[in-house]
Amino acid sequence: MGQFIAKSVKLGNNVSIGHNSVILDNVEIGNNCIIGHNVVIHENVKIGCDCRIDDNTIIGKKPMFSPRSIFKSQQEWTDTIIGDKCLIGANVIIYIQCKIGASNLIADMASIRENVVIEDFNIIGRGVSIENFCSIGNRNKLETNVYLTAYSKIEDYCFIAPCVATSNDNYAGRDKERFKQFKGVTMKKGARIGVSSIILPGKTLNEDCLIAGGSLVSKDVPKCELWVGNPAAYRRNVPDSQLLENNLDKKD
Numbered sequence: 370m371g372q373f374i375a376k377s378v379k380l381g382n383n384v385s386i387g388h389n390s391v392i393l394d395n396v397e398i399g400n401n402c403i404i405g406h407n408v409v410i411h412e413n414v415k416i417g418c419d420c421r422i423d424d425n426t427i428i429g430k431k432p433m434f435s436p437r438s439i440f441k442s443q444q445e446w447t448d449t450i451i452g453d454k455c456l457i458g459a460n461v462i463i464y465i466q467c468k469i470g471a472s473n474l475i476a477d478m479a480s481i482r483e484n485v486v487i488e489d490f491n492i493i494g495r496g497v498s499i500e501n502f503c504s505i506g507n508r509n510k511l512e513t514n515v516y517l518t519a520y521s522k523i524e525d526y527c528f529i530a531p532c533v534a535t536s537n538d539n540y541a542g543r544d545k546e547r548f549k550q551f552k553g554v555t556m557k558k559g560a561r562i563g564v565s566s567i568i569l570p571g572k573t574l575n576e577d578c579l580i581a582g583g584s585l586v587s588k589d590v591p592k593c594e595l596w597v598g599n600p601a602a603y604r605r606n607v608p609d610s611q612l613l614e615n616n617l618d619k620k621d
Contacts, residue, residue, distance in 0.1 A: 521553030
């Protein structure tokens with residue numbers, strides 16, 4: 370079948386591996402996993418049980434660094450971890466030293482850079498880009514073509530609609546002061562962002578706030594408030610019926 374599987378690879382029971390897939394040294398794959406065609410799994414990747422990884426996906430890729438980049442190459446890298454029951458689509462790239470928890474769906478063509486931590490039960494939509502040094506908690510939903518800038522933090526039960534963009538550089542690539550000021554966005558528990566909104570660097574969206582579609586957020590948003598417009602401003606409080614505490618199943 371044209372596969373290459375290094376001798377040091379540890380395969381669990383009932384693992385299916387497609388044509389032309391490459392699995393390199395010190396990879397571990399748990400029981401009942403399905404690996405598609407043309408998948409590349411780099412060194413030191415640990416994959417849990419009951420996972421599915423679709424065609425043309427790359428796990429454990431090392432980044433490239435330009436001489437002009439603010440990020441520099443590391444001398445040593447730790448393992449890349451994929452938890453149990455993850456579904457990873459086609460043409461996904463998950464970089465080295467990511468920690469992906471259990472029961473996550475990562476849809477086709479998503480890109481997750483190095484040093485990202487994603488906890489459990491998240492949906493990472495089609496074409497989502499998550500830059501390095503981001504952390505994502507539990508039970509979040511990032512829909513199609515979301516761009517999450519480096520150094521961002523998403524807590525639990527957050528919602529980000531399609532084509533939302535975030536940023537971390539107020540100096541737009543000029544002035545050396547920018548190297549001291551990089552800061553992504555923070556979304557507190559239950560915060561939500563509507564379609565095609567833009568969140569400027571360092572802004573915090575507090576618990577249960579809601580950003581209306583097409584808004585430009587240039588200030589921190591207080592908890593439980595609806596903000597609208599360009600620049601976004603307070604419109605009214607989020608209705609009680611929409612608050613997270615009134616919408617959680619007891620099993621969550």
